Amino acid sequence: MNASTKAYEELLIRLKNTALLASCSAVLEWDEQTYLPPEGAEHRANQLALLAGMVHEQATNPEIGNLLLELESNSSSIDDVFEQANIREARHEYDRATKLPRRLVEELSRVATLSHHAWVQARKNNRFKDFLPWLEQMIDLKREQASATGYQGKNAYDALLDEYEPGATSEMIEQAFIPLRNELVSLVSAIKNSGVTPDTSILTRKYPVEKQREFSVSAAEAIGFRFDAGRLDIAAHPFCSGIGPGDCRLTTRYDEHHFPGAFFGTLHEAGHGIYEQGLCKEHFGTPLGSSTSLGIHESQSRMWENLVGRSHAFWDYFYRPAQKLFPEALGNVDQGAFYRAINDVRPSFIRVEADEVTYNLHIMLRFELEKALISGDLKPADLEAAWNEIFFEYFGITPDTSANGCLQDVHWSAGLIGYFPTYALGNMYAAQFFIAAEKELGDLSQLIARGEFVPLKEWLNQNIHQRGKLFRANRLVEVVAGESLSHEPLIAQLQNKYSELYNL
């Protein structure tokens, strides 16, 4: 074994051990959201803080830096593209972790906790100004974080974006967002003026929770989520946690009088879960065994939720079982009416309740604002006015309250700045991947209508999941879809689908 091989193996052992320890935290975090008794919250916080400290210590161990230097100095002798990718991304993660001074990490964590509490109260009381001092502190800290980690080009925002979408830049995102926005604003306006208004009241009839669970599980299983290597539980805020090989957990929440919430929520989380379950077990804990980026992750959840789950073909297969399980709610409803109801498009205030078309506008609004906050072009004190102004421009309505406006999301209070765009990137990537899959597999709607989900799932496994971080997201989409990030497939898909639905 030569020195490089030895250094590479030592590096992998360190990365895998750190990931193994971090995966213990993941179990405790899942448990915190699902089964933790209320009185156990304080002890759980102590446990998680201890593990976080230990993980950080391992991830920033100078020995990793030494191993990376050794490998980089011999990089000409490493001709394996997989090894190259592991080294490249290990360096990226090590630099991110070590460049932040400990004081800043602790300050960010402390302010995030306090700021989150302040946000909860401010939203409850509908008072933006109660949250403002915390937002100001948080923006200052995030700007400091951006300087510490550094960035190419002129946008400090890119340094934050990089945490969630490695290698992405605001310029690249803007190139897709600007035309996407123009097209979406026209489409929303055309839909609004179409005079067609689906009857959505059928979705708020009585759907017994136990039956909702049964139906959600059967659909998640059908599209390929493995319940022998995963679970579905209840949590207030739905999420997917890929704990480790063979253990991926979804959560959802049920409302007896709202069918889409739990059902499409479960499909969405199952999409994330299929990605996690599709990662290479033998690479667990290394970049090659980890998901590419949040944007790519979101492309998987959105594809199963929207491109598959809200398609006409999907309900060709699933509508009969749905009627059988919910005879009271759907017995006298024909499939067409149901299909129109689950694809109702209308401007609304709340992002997480938005339809497939307007959703992306909610994201672009946030992207514009957080970029301006980080560059300094927008003062936190002016955020609410700016929010309402752009909201009117995009949607033609103005939020009636702060809670329905700029106070609605948890992200900024928790320091998650640069996270929002990954949701819309996911929608664009999903449409690009879907076309690429059809090129190979033929008309997917025919397969979907027969309940044949395996070909698409396996295509995603091979082309996306099993590659881990071999490529960055922007390169992955080129390799898989033969083109770089583009808004066109998404717009084409939406125009096509909604022209038919709204007689445009």
Next chain:
Amino acid sequence: MNASTKAYEELLIRLKNTALLASCSAVLEWDEQTYLPPEGAEHRANQLALLAGMVHEQATNPEIGNLLLELESNSSSIDDVFEQANIREARHEYDRATKLPRRLVEELSRVATLSHHAWVQARKNNRFKDFLPWLEQMIDLKREQASATGYQGKNAYDALLDEYEPGATSEMIEQAFIPLRNELVSLVSAIKNSGVTPDTSILTRKYPVEKQREFSVSAAEAIGFRFDAGRLDIAAHPFCSGIGPGDCRLTTRYDEHHFPGAFFGTLHEAGHGIYEQGLCKEHFGTPLGSSTSLGIHESQSRMWENLVGRSHAFWDYFYRPAQKLFPEALGNVDQGAFYRAINDVRPSFIRVEADEVTYNLHIMLRFELEKALISGDLKPADLEAAWNEIFFEYFGITPDTSANGCLQDVHWSAGLIGYFPTYALGNMYAAQFFIAAEKELGDLSQLIARGEFVPLKEWLNQNIHQRGKLFRANRLVEVVAGESLSHEPLIAQLQNKYSELYNL
């Protein structure tokens, strides 16, 4: 702050941090038994091995040894009995942890895993000889363990016992077990010859699982288990896990056609849980915030399960609710018949299904045999013959199969030798504590019959739980009950109860 105070505080910080890390393992172990998807088992084993190694490293850090030496050399200046107890028990745990060579720890763990698998197969196939080679290895390793940790007196077995019941010796246990055994054998024989045979078929009627859960939860809550700081879930092997302050979890299993299993199982685990919930939060992670011993722990579970739960008074309060919840099974059964059925006594092969009277004989049999295995007086090859011989002597019947005989329990395969006697110690301690409680609180059956469980629970909190490891078990019973370990209260209680039930 003088040097001793500083050293004491440093010691506490180290103990608490180690306990905090160990409590992360406890969450993962609970999850393994309740919600882990089957495919996640291998990753979970890796997680637990990692944490176990880190906990062991922290618990054996030489700095703890240095701090203890410093504190012990100044012990004359420490006049606080609580500090003295923490130092005494920290020394005891540190010595146990450091005296075992790492090789032996790893070998014990490796053989336990393999031996457990061999035991599962051997029990399934009813073949003691398939398990024998593993038992031989395990006994050798446990003898080696006993030499490594050392023991006073002549019995190597005491070194193993000490792990579960610190300070106890086989001599002390024998002094109680020998007379207890004689009395029990007579009592069992008298019951057998009484001609009274309760109708136990009423307990195997249909008891819907959801109702069983509801009833078990309401009883556990009534006796004082706090569900805002705990849970009740399903597991194949029922247990109680005190994860940390505010978080204690019980498990049980339901059989629609066997009422006592889940109900008395839940009361039993709730008894353990009330102990865990009664420990002092501020002492978490130190001996003063930990339970005294397994024997004392078992005294709490047995007291609530048997002395309270199987008493006539308990059903004066709970029988009406039971009839209401299970009208099909109990509608036409009077309380007396139900009371007799749940207190049916008869010799049987399986320990975990044994009644309150014969249970202790099952324990004594195991105690005799494991002592002889460790001393070398009994060869593992002769275990089955010896088991069957003593079994006939105690019960008047001979096991029909190995699975119903010496292969029935998991303990020996897992290396848990010296553990069994704590079950019978628990029964004796429970009877002693119960009498002591009655001296202060008056006739407990009157309180129980009115559903007033708080006085007994709070008495246990104050006299036992909140003391942690301030006293060793043998001293605690002297302080609380005014006498050392004795079989007499238990025998008196059983004779009294069963003379009435069986017209003796």
